[in-house]
Amino acid sequence: MSAVLGVAVLGLGLSALYALASLGIVLIYRGSGVINFAQGAVGLCAAYIWFELHINQGWGYPAALLIAVAAAAAVGALIHIGLMRQLKSASSLARTIATLGLLISLQALVILRYGTNVNVVPSALPTGAWTIGDVTFPQDRVILISIAFALSAGLWWMYRFTDFGRATSAVAEDQTLSAAVGVSPDVVATVNWALGCGLAALAAILVAPIITLQASSMTTLVLAALAAALIAQFRSFPVAFIASVALGVGQTILTRYTTQPGLAAAAPFLVIVVVMIVRGQAVPLRDHVLARLPAVGTGRLRAPLVLAGVVGTIVLANVSSDAWTQSFGATFALSLFMLSFVVLIGYVGQISLAQWPLAGFGAWVAGRLGASQGMPLLPAIVIGILATVALGVVIALPALRARGIKLAIVTLGLGTALELMLFQNSTYTGGLSGTAVQLEIAGWNFDAGTHPDRYLFVTFGAFVLAAIVVTNMRRGLVGRRMLAVRTNERAAAALGIGVRSVKLYGFAVAAGIAALGAILFSFAVGIVDYTEFSSFHSILYTCLAFVGGIGFVSGPLLGSPLAPGTVGTQFGTVVLSGVATYLSLIGGVVLILSVLLNQDGIAKDLATSVRQITSRLGPRHQPQQSTVRRQLADDSADGATRTRTRVRPSALAVDRLSVRYGNVVVVDDVSLAVRPGQVIGLIGPNGAGKTTLLDAVTGFTRVASGRVTLNDDDMTRCSPVFRARAGVSRAFQSLELFEDLTALENIVAATDPTSRSCYLRDLVHPAPLKFSAGVLDAIREFQLEQDLDRPASELPYGRRRLLAIARAVANGPSVLLLDEPAAGLSGEETRELATVVRRLARDWGMAVLLIEHDVEFVLETCDELVVLNFGRVISRGAPLEVRNDPAVVAAYLGGETKVPSPSKELRR
Known part of the structure; x- marks a missing residue:
């Protein structure tokens, strides 16, 4: 002891x-x-x-x-x-x-x-x-x-x-x-x-x-x-x-x-992972309400640019020296690795600082299979990629309970633990000098030292194929799901999008791409030094991807030249003698300037320039928007005979529901029912617990007691995704639109199929947008025809609020929950919205529950009102009857009346 x-x-x-x-x-x-x-x-x-x-x-x-x-x-x-x-x-x-x-x-x-x-x-301290x-x-x-x-x-x-x-x-x-x-x-x-x-x-x-x-x-x-x-x-x-x-x-x-090398050094990082998983709560970041994520590309693959790349690669291979050719090959290999950031951070919004050690795991598996088992390179690469995909899914598990900076800390811990316990252990890596490998496929040697031209063609071809996969993903149903999750997980779940599935898929695909890039990059010269797969290099490459444009497929090509061993190093050594020594410092300074001046990356400016040039050559083609407008026009032509399909009738019931935050009772024993064709208004002063009740009904807040049923089916413990797919839809008070998607894509996201076959299909052939009858009805009902091709972030506030409601009704929900739908609208817009809400109940057959502070809107729209104060129901009945209830007047104006004794704690 x-x-x-x-x-x-x-x-x-x-x-x-x-x-x-x-x-x-x-x-x-x-x-x-x-x-x-x-x-x-x-x-x-x-x-x-x-x-x-x-x-x-x-x-x-x-x-x-x-x-x-x-x-x-x-x-x-x-x-x-x-x-x-x-x-x-x-x-x-x-x-x-x-x-x-x-x-x-x-x-x-x-x-x-x-x-x-x-x-x-x-030491200046005593050493005794x-x-x-x-x-x-x-x-x-x-x-x-x-x-x-x-x-x-x-x-x-x-x-x-x-x-x-x-x-x-x-x-x-x-x-x-x-x-x-x-x-x-x-x-x-x-x-x-x-x-x-x-x-x-x-x-x-x-x-x-x-x-x-x-x-x-x-x-x-x-x-x-x-x-x-x-x-x-x-x-x-x-x-x-x-x-x-x-x-x-x-x-x-x-x-x-302990005898396990690296375990002691990795212990703090393993503690990070364990604490994050056990705690399961996000670090309370104080993001500004207008915080904006970096821009993402459209996913359009321009054939002329690909053809120019092919021609340029052929020319480079024939006219450049071996050193230059090798450096271009390394640049394409590293760019291929950086495509994993485009998928994971750019599209899914998951900040991972473990990509390079994770990719190194694939190189380690492939390298050791070849060196110790004598396996041919191609199957070794395939096994290495599959092993990395599996590890990527494991690393993604904490992401199901983490996001943002919290996830960055978790992945940093995982990556560093992998580095310390595996890559710095010579017992596992083939000795202090690393693993000897041979980049040879079907008898062809692609070693960068002896055949730099072949190495260049292999890395360029691999990058192009991976870029096609990534652009296909972006344009398909999977891309819409990814951007929805990246922008707003709550809104995505409220539309029935499986947030967990999207995250796991993003980590898996990104891991496979990263592994292939790392294998081609590290196998270039015949010796794989696994100590290079450090967390510091992972941080560096993440930052360089950000500089290039982390949401654009072309971003890695623009950011990778600042990394050691690429064409930037060769340029600094040959053209600007001695600059290569300062490449890391230059990269860091460029990164800081990019964060300050251009958070969308170089690729965004390049894409804007290309669009400006092409717009002068001819009008932009919007096939998806043209198709939906044509369908709307056709429907308008025979609108007199067209009958809108009514939604499946369902009744929502809330039975003695309570919500507590610690010892504070926020919603206290509330019961109400909403039936098809009926509009129920939920009103009360600020802090009465109205939004919390909606959160509980839709599964975003844990219920302390009581039940939520849909047609007598108990949904109290069901996830938000399950409730959305069962027919309960919601529009949020804060809108929570998918800012990176167009207005049309926002609406279609609510009606996309929930099948998982798209996760494989979209890698090869992305499915085009499909416009259900509900999408067309929602567009027409809220008069959004002229806004379809505009990004949600560019719409005026009034149009954004209508878009949020249109998205909620596009999939024809049985029950629609609206949280202050008229907030910020003009008087005329509010009257028009009241008419639309009545139509949703009367003509569509929806059961509508809405929260609203606009008294005239409530009186004109609702069949019945339920009034909350301090989490309790203090009145219910017809609108005019409730309006004159002394308890309601007291709640809003602070008068004296006998009401149920509420908790004195402050409520949400």
């Missing part, structure tokens, strides 16, 4: 590093809502400033420490002012990419100045030991952990009891309200960025004597501190400290007592 305790004590130094780093991460997140992946890089730079001043220039330790920490704090403030403040309305993807760009740039600066050598630095019984306590470790404890206690006190701490908490809760009462979110965020980066510097300098000073080690270790910050939910300083101690001590014990 004493031996284990002695080993555990040695882990206090690592615990101190994790604690100080995680405290800085928590500080920055609490103040700005950003998880700073560059925390380790900032600390690394500060440690080298201290190293330069103290070791090289002979400054005293305290002075050098003070200057380095102050410099890091200043850098932190500048990062917020110059970068993050400009991205406050950007998506979580853009902010994540910005911090990753900082990581790449800062680490590149250190490598350019100091190289990758290990620097052993002396105290002995208590059989246990020896190194003085420097005890002092380090004491400093970390004191800082965590001090930060806890400051953020709990000081004005600045309360201001930070207020900003974390609501930035707009904080600004209204005189608290500047920018000032709070700037100070927290400075404090957080200062802590990163202090951590790096204090721990450098223990772990040595090297360009990459500090960054990896601080990324592991994300596990402690995650356990603390990026908020609690004491929890972050306790988790850091546990991680550091546990990792040290694993290092001493």
Whole structure:
């Protein structure tokens, strides 16, 4: 026992590093809502400033420490002012990419100045030991952990009891309200960025004597501190400290007592995965309400561009030197790998930082099958791809409970664990020199060193085939499902789209593409060095895909030349002598500028230019829109004899339903029924629980008690997707349209078949848009004929609201739930909408339940009103009868009356 305790004590130094780093991460997140992946890089730079001043220039330790920490704090403030403040309305993807760009740039600066050598630095702390019984306590470790404890206690006190701490908490809760009462979110965020980066510097300098000073080690270790910050939910300083101690001590014990190489180093990253899966709740990011995802392409494959690529490749193979030909081949191979980002991040919206290690798994399987089993290359590649697809599905499982930055952290943990436990274990990789392979198929050698022209043709051909698959996917039913999930998972589920299936499919396809690209890239010269499949390279390639255009098939071709080993390296070496050395730094700077200036990527600008040129040559062809307009025109011609198909009649019943958030009762024992052809109005003051009731009916909120039935079928525990497919449709108060799709595609998304055959069919032949009778009726009912080919994001607000309702009714639901459908509409638009809602009930046969604050709209539209106040029903009956009910008047105007005793807690 004493031996284990002695080993555990040695882990206090690592615990101190994790604690100080995680405290800085928590500080920055609490103040700005950003998880700073560059925390380790900032600390690394500060440690080298201290190293330069103290070791090289002979400054005293305290002075050098003070200057380095102050410099890091200043850098932190500048990062917020110059970068993050400009991205406050950007998506979580853009902010994540910005911090990753900082990581790449800062680490590149250190490598350019100091190289990758290990620097052993002396400790300013006592290096002796105290002995208590059989246990020896190194003085420097005890002092380090004491400093970390004191800082965590001090930060806890400051953020709990000081004005600045309360201001930070207020900003974390609501930035707009904080600004209204005189608290500047920018000032709070700037100070927290400075404090957080200062802590990163202090951590790096204090721990450098223990772990040595090297360009990459500090960054990896601080990324592991994300596990402690995650356990603390990026908020609690004491929890972050306790988790850091546990991680550091546990990792040290694993290092001493386990024989599995890499397990100890991977432990913090495995903890990240376990915590995310168990907790199953999204990190509370404070995305701006107008946060916008990067643009995506249309998926149109232009034959002239493909033909030009073929001709250009043939010319390159015949006129270029071997070095240039090889570099172009490597560029196409890496571009093929980056197509996986287009599928996964661009189309599905899942931020994965594990793609390169995941792709390396496919290369490892193929390489080891060939080297150790003598298997021919082609079947080895196929098995490698299939194995990677299977692993991709496994990695996707946490994505079913995660999204956004949370998923990025999970995948970073998985990728790093794979790197440490597999790729850095020479027992599994064929020795320190890697695996010897031969790129040979059917007797033809495609080795880039001996036959660069053949290698170029293979990689170009593979890229073109994969690009065709990806564009087919984008244009088909699968593409609409993917973009729906990427834009709004709630709205997608409310239309019956299987969100889980789409995510799993996206991860699987992206994994297969990534594996093929990695195999062709790493097999180029006959030796596969698996240590290259690192999480840092995965971060780099993710960022370069973002620069090129992460939603466009041409994006990888535009971003990959900035990667090492591609045509950019060759250009920098031959044409601009010495530039290749600075390629990582250039890539990082370009990335930061791209995030600031063009979050859609270079490909978006290129596509816009191509459209402008082609528009001058002739009018744009819109076959899908032309087809639907033709059908609408044909229907209008014989409209007098046309009879609208009524929906399947179904009745919705809510029986004594209650919803609780913790101890707060938000909906309390509510019962109501909606029958076919009937419009029921659900009204009440703000905070009465109306939207929460709709969330419970549609499956987005867990029911505490009671039942929801559809034609006597109990749906209380059914998923939102099941309820939507059963005939319960919903239009949201906040619209929640699919902004990347056109108005027509938004409507059609509600009527797409639910079969899964499209997941394979669309890879080869995407199915064209199909226009059901419900789609045509919805378009005509809401007069959207002139808006069909416009992206939803470009429509005026009134048209957007009508589109949201049209989408909800297009698949002919039996029950329609409308949440404030008239909000933001003009008086004339509101009267027209009231007529339409009545028609939906009378002519379509729908059972309609609506929430609305517009009294005239409710009186004109509804057959019956149900009034909620503090989650309870206080009145029900005919509209005029309810309007004059004293209990209703009291609820809206605050008068005195006898009403059921409500909970005094604030409700949603």
